[in-house]
Amino acid sequence: MKILIGGNWIAKSDTIPVINPFDGQLIDTVPAGTSQDISAAIAAAVEGYEINRNLPVHQRISILKKACQIMETRFDELAKTIATEGSKTIKEARKEVDRAINTMTISAEEARRICGETLPFDSAEGSENRVGYYYRFPIGVIAAITPFNDPLNLVAHKLGPAIAGGNSVVLKPATVTPLSALKLAEILLDAGLPGKILSVVTGHGNQIGDALVSDERVRMVSFTGGVETGQEIMKKVGLKKVGMELGSNSPVIVMDDCDLYNAVESCVSGAFWAVGQNCIGVQRIYIQEAVYEQFRDQFVERTKKYKTGFQLDEDTDMGPMITEKEAIRVIEWVNEAVEKGASLLTGGTRKGTLVQPTVFEKMPSSAKLDCQEVFGPVVNLYPVKTLDEAIAKSNAVNYGLHGAIFTRDLNQAFHAIKNLDVGSVIVNDSTDYRVDLMPFGGVKRSGLGREGIKFALQEMTEPKVVCFNL
Numbered sequence: 001m002k003i004l005i006g007g008n009w010i011a012k013s014d015t016i017p018v019i020n021p022f023d024g025q026l027i028d029t030v031p032a033g034t035s036q037d038i039s040a041a042i043a044a045a046v047e048g049y050e051i052n053r054n055l056p057v058h059q060r061i062s063i064l065k066k067a068c069q070i071m072e073t074r075f076d077e078l079a080k081t082i083a084t085e086g087s088k089t090i091k092e093a094r095k096e097v098d099r100a101i102n103t104m105t106i107s108a109e110e111a112r113r114i115c116g117e118t119l120p121f122d123s124a125e126g127s128e129n130r131v132g133y134y135y136r137f138p139i140g141v142i143a144a145i146t147p148f149n150d151p152l153n154l155v156a157h158k159l160g161p162a163i164a165g166g167n168s169v170v171l172k173p174a175t176v177t178p179l180s181a182l183k184l185a186e187i188l189l190d191a192g193l194p195g196k197i198l199s200v201v202t203g204h205g206n207q208i209g210d211a212l213v214s215d216e217r218v219r220m221v222s223f224t225g226g227v228e229t230g231q232e233i234m235k236k237v238g239l240k241k242v243g244m245e246l247g248s249n250s251p252v253i254v255m256d257d258c259d260l261y262n263a264v265e266s267c268v269s270g271a272f273w274a275v276g277q278n279c280i281g282v283q284r285i286y287i288q289e290a291v292y293e294q295f296r297d298q299f300v301e302r303t304k305k306y307k308t309g310f311q312l313d314e315d316t317d318m319g320p321m322i323t324e325k326e327a328i329r330v331i332e333w334v335n336e337a338v339e340k341g342a343s344l345l346t347g348g349t350r351k352g353t354l355v356q357p358t359v360f361e362k363m364p365s366s367a368k369l370d371c372q373e374v375f376g377p378v379v380n381l382y383p384v385k386t387l388d389e390a391i392a393k394s395n396a397v398n399y400g401l402h403g404a405i406f407t408r409d410l411n412q413a414f415h416a417i418k419n420l421d422v423g424s425v426i427v428n429d430s431t432d433y434r435v436d437l438m439p440f441g442g443v444k445r446s447g448l449g450r451e452g453i454k455f456a457l458q459e460m461t462e463p464k465v466v467c468f469n470l
Contacts, residue, residue, distance in 0.1 A: 001182050003031045003202055006044025007195015010037075016202065018085055018179055021320045021353050022310050027084055030178045033203030035211035041170045041199035042217050045141040048168035048196035053138050055194075057111055060164055064108035066191035071101050071184075078152060078183060080312070085177045086151055087275045089311045089319050100153040100184075103436045106453040107160030114165060114457055121467060132467035138166030139241060139460055140219035143212045145205075145233075146181065147225045148174035148322050149277045155181045157436070158222050159188065161456035163197065167220075171200045172212055176322055178202040205229070213237050220460060224279075227373075227445050243449035243459050245441055247279040247373045248401030250431035251394035253416060255387065256290040258406035262428065264298045266406075267379070270430030272306060272357045275321050276377035280402045280431050283373070284380050286390035292383040299359065299381065300345050306357045320353035321376060327353045330376035334358060337367040347377070371397050387412055388419075395421045401442035402431035423450075 002009040012031035020027055031037075052060070071078065075097055082093035114136050121130035144158035155173060162169045173181035178200075185200045201208060213221050213233050220241040223233055230246045252270070254263050270282035287295045311319030321327040327350050334348045337360060347358030355377055363370045363380040370380065384390040394403055403420040406428055407413055417425045423442035426433045434440060441450040449459050 001028055001030050001179060003033055003037065004182070004185050004189075004198065004200040005037060005041045006048070006199055007189065016175060016204070018176070020084055021087060021176075021322050028179060030182070030202040033201040033208050035208060037201050037203070038170070038208050038211040039215070041201050042141060042212075042215050044196045044199055045168040045170050046217055048194065048198070049138070049140050051194045052163065052168055052197045053166040055166070057114075060166070061108045061111050063188070063192045064104055064111065064160065064164060067188050067193075068101050068104045068108070070187045070190055071097070071104065074183070074187065078180065081179050081183060082152055083311045083319070085179050086148055087277055087311065087319050087322050089316045090314065092274060096150060096153050099436055100156040103153055103156040103453065104160045106437050107156075107164045110161070110453045110457055111164035113454070114461060116463065119465070119467075129470045130467055131470060132465065134463045134465045136165075136461040137464050139462055140167060141217055142167050142169045142220045142222055142460060143215075143218045144169050144171045145209070145212070145221070145223045145225065146171070146173050148177040149274055149279075151177035151180035152184060153436070154224055155184055157451050157453075157456065159184065159198065161453050162222075162460055163188070163193065164453070165457050165460045167460055168197045169199070170212060170218070171198070172205070172208060173200065173202060175202070175204055209233075210236055222456075222459075230447070241459065243451070243456070244447040245279065245401075245451060246445060246447040247375070248399040248431075248442060248446050249283050249371065249373045249397050250280055250399075250402050251284045251286060251404070251420075252282050252430055253387065253390040253394065253403075253405040253407075254285060254287040254291065254295055255405065255407040255409065255412055256288040257408045258428070259408070260291060260295060260298065263406040264295060264302055266430040268299060268302045268306075270432030271379040272303070272318050272377050273432055275318055275355065277322060277375050278432065279373075280434060282379055282404075282430050282432060284370075284382065284394070286382050286384045286393055288390075289383045289385055292381075296345070296361065296381050303357045303359055304346055308354050308356060318357060318377065321355055322353075324353050326376070327355050330355055330374060330378065333368045333374060333376075334378065337363060337369045340364045340367050342367060342369070342380075345381075373399065387415060391416060391419045395419075398445045399442065400444045401446040402426060402434075404429060404431045404433075
């Protein structure tokens, strides 16, 4: 495929292979963009911003709605692309396409709700003759950087609200999963989006990332990815807005009064969805002692039934990790935990990029798996005596994206809601639950700001005050 700069599809002699992580087969190649390509894309986006900010809202809505219709007609193609270039099974990929269509639909709906309000200037003495209001205006050129684990929907979460709000975008998709992003860009152009509003430049982050985030013409950087990369970006962005979603080490609390079957099923799915390469995936489960053994045994039994394999097979439950390097890293963390005294209940092995779903108990606090984000199919079980003990242990990491609790007791649920130091608390579902209209983001090292269309639009627009002295 080609890169998109200012409405033009451009081929390059230097290319990057896109590989199926299951078998290493070549799917396609994409250009290896350069800092010059980034500069050209930003120059086009400066013009694109002027175009989009002056588009009537109804035209932005029509473009986004038309894009949704085209996505529906290309549903199977998009799902297969997601599953082939990435880790998701075909069943998981279909759900991602559904979500991406929903994300773009909400973007079209929220475009008409970018509202201001009147201001009571006469509430201040001396301003009795003043009336006015504020409205929101687009911020300008947005640099969007997306990860591999949701290669279509997380791109939609950047492009949908940016376009709805009247901005222009230069997108750098994940190097290993660029095809879904390029297809969505193609769909938006087919839906009537003026070309200069969106550019997509593929390439290695260490070659084009700095040029993208540091350029003064960019007014906001919207990044989803790892903490270390996020920290490096913060050193280079200069004076511009930043939105970041940086992952987590998500805790779930299981109380002894809960529906245990539901807790087990939800937590198994939450731990191993997309091979655990999921920022809100379940990693730590704190189980009240009275039901600990029962939960543990059912959880392990359910995990052992998971079928790993080729992600396009309809009966595969869990596909490959994104690269063999990542699979090796996860097993290294597993081995470190075992060496430090953790008890391996199932899994802990790999074949190529296939890592078996892995469950631990007695995880020591000194192990990486206890306190860092594994971003792989590993989950730890811990017995606790009380809810307060579970909350304290849940909060004892540097992340805070999602937390969850299973209980039938509303008092316990609200106690957890108040005291869990996270961006969202999910009750009687795992941390993996999300709908695309909710404010999404966290505290501590989990990021800055919020996504979710309405809330992303707040980040991607600014208020302008208008005051009349009558």
